[in-house]
Each structure stands twice: as structure tokens, then as C-alpha cells.
Amino acid sequence: MSATVRQFDHAPFQRTATARVCAVSEGAVAVDSTVFYPCGGGQPGDTGTMQTDSGRMLNVTDTVKGEHGLIWHRIDGPCPRVGEEVTLDIDWERRYRLMQMHTALHLLSVAVPYPVTGGQMTPDKGRLDFDVAGEALDKAAITAQINAWRADDLPVSTEWIDRAELEANPQLVKTVGAMPPSDSGTVRLVRIGEIDRQPCGGTHVASTGEIAPLEVKSIKNRGAHNRRITLVWQEATGGVS
Incomplete structure (x- = not known):
């Protein structure tokens, strides 16, 4: 499984992006590419929303690093399916x-x-x-x-x-x-x-x-x-x- 592409490294002002789910765990989703910064270096992980291709809106309550370079988005509802396309939207003010x-x-x-x-x-x-x-x-x-x-x-x-x-x-x-x-x-x-x-x-x-x-x-x-x-x-x- 490939590492999550860290779009924020080169585009910190990008607020939204589409991505594809590559792994799910209990209450967390990893995607192939993200604009959400994961907790590290004293900076908290980003929060915001994740919208599924069926229109379901999920709150992202935290973002953390995982093994093999994956970035995990903790959510407050049922996880989307592996392979499903999602739209990520950062809590920009925060x-x-x-x-x-x-x-x-x-x-x-x-x-x-x-x-x-x-x-x-x-x-x-x-x-x-x-x-x-x-x-x-x-x-x-x-x-x-x-x-x-x-x-x-x-x-x-x-x-x-x-x-x-x-x-x-x-x-x-x-x-x-x-x-x-x-x-x-x-x-x-x-x-x-x-x-x-x-x-x-x-x-x-x-x-x-x-x-x-x-x-x-x-x-x-x-x-x-x-x-x-x-x-x-x-x-x-x-x-x-």
C-alpha cells in the first residue's frame, strides 16, 4: 500500500480535495492523498469534513500519522468503503x-x-x-x-x-x-x-x-x-x- 500523498507540504493554502479511500479501521479512514495535516511537530492534526460520493457528510475530528506513511482521518460515523471517492474539506479558520x-x-x-x-x-x-x-x-x-x-x-x-x-x-x-x-x-x-x-x-x-x-x-x-x-x-x- 502506497503512502498518502501529503498535499499540504507544497500547497498549505489548499482547503479542499478529492481522494480515494485506501484503508479503513475502527473510526478512521486513510486516503491516497490529503490536504489534512496530521498531528506532529507540536502542531495538532487538522479537523473538518469528509463527504462520501453518496453525499454522506462525516466530521473529521483529528488527523494522525500511521504506519507505511499512511495518514488517518478520524471520523464520527460509519466509514466509507475502500475504493470510494471522498471530498475532504478542512476547518480553514482553525x-x-x-x-x-x-x-x-x-x-x-x-x-x-x-x-x-x-x-x-x-x-x-x-x-x-x-x-x-x-x-x-x-x-x-x-x-x-x-x-x-x-x-x-x-x-x-x-x-x-x-x-x-x-x-x-x-x-x-x-x-x-x-x-x-x-x-x-x-x-x-x-x-x-x-x-x-x-x-x-x-x-x-x-x-x-x-x-x-x-x-x-x-x-x-x-x-x-x-x-x-x-x-x-x-x-x-x-x-x-
Whole structure:
């Protein structure tokens, strides 16, 4: 069985697509090609709908990775048949917020130039953990820097490099103890203007100007060296850009 084609790798703004069911399990459907991003790298899996060729509408409650490169869509009703054509439609408002936040976390990793030990995001907030020893971090300064890069409207693009090239440039990997997955010996990089270039499999906006105004909500100690920085939308706190 072939791996699911990951349309979101090259077309993160594509919201709908037709696909063919290639496997079913209890409450989950794998298709030959999808626009739904599966949970990974701190980014939640997409939600939305799956419509069968008979017109039955199913809610997709989560998207996850499976064995052999399959991507599984968890649904809340009876599964369609293997071989049946379905129409996939992402919850776009939720996905776009995640794309904005994921890109913002890349900016955070540049504003705070320390090794990243973990991260997670939702449509409402995102956080990164940094290996920082004994240095004070300034919430206001980090907020100002990220929003300055937003105002610069820097282009966000992707490229692919050989695994060997990544191994020859280990400084590209910011996450401690976690080498990015490779697809047939290649690794996907996300570039933001001239300020950042790092491996990432997630979905991102096309330019930093698309990111809504943000602020650093908190910086917390999570161990002797670990600092957890949380970003939120300014609209949620009453702030202004």
C-alpha cells in the first residue's frame, strides 16, 4: 500500500480535495492523498469534513500519522468503503490560525537564540521551551521583535535538501535531541526571509505580514535550564499592535 500523498507540504493554502479511500479501521479512514495535516511537530492534526460520493457528510475530528506513511482521518460515523471517492474539506479558520502560530513560533526561535527543548501550539496560543541557563529574558523586548518582523512582511518559503546536506549543517536543527524526519532521503526546510532557515514539516503562512499581532504572555522556569515562553494573540488580551 502506497503512502498518502501529503498535499499540504507544497500547497498549505489548499482547503479542499478529492481522494480515494485506501484503508479503513475502527473510526478512521486513510486516503491516497490529503490536504489534512496530521498531528506532529507540536502542531495538532487538522479537523473538518469528509463527504462520501453518496453525499454522506462525516466530521473529521483529528488527523494522525500511521504506519507505511499512511495518514488517518478520524471520523464520527460509519466509514466509507475502500475504493470510494471522498471530498475532504478542512476547518480553514482553525488551520489558518495554526499556520499563523506555527510561523510565529519560528520567529520566537530566532528572537530567543537558544536550543529548543520542546514546543506545542493550539489555534489560540503556542509555546517553546528553551535551554537557557542563568540569563534573564525580557517579555516586552521579545514581543517587540516578533511584531517588528511581522511588520517587515518577510516571505516564508519551503525548500528540500538532501539528508547529507543537513548532516553537514547541524546548526540548522534547533530542537535538542530530535533530528527531523526525511522523505526518501530529503528534508523539508522552511525559510523566513534572511533571518531563519530550519527543518520543519508543518504548515505556514506565505509571509510574516499574515500573522496577527502577538505578545509574550509568560516566561516560566521549567527546571534549572528550561524556560517556557508562551505566545498569545493580542486580541485575546486586549493589546494593540
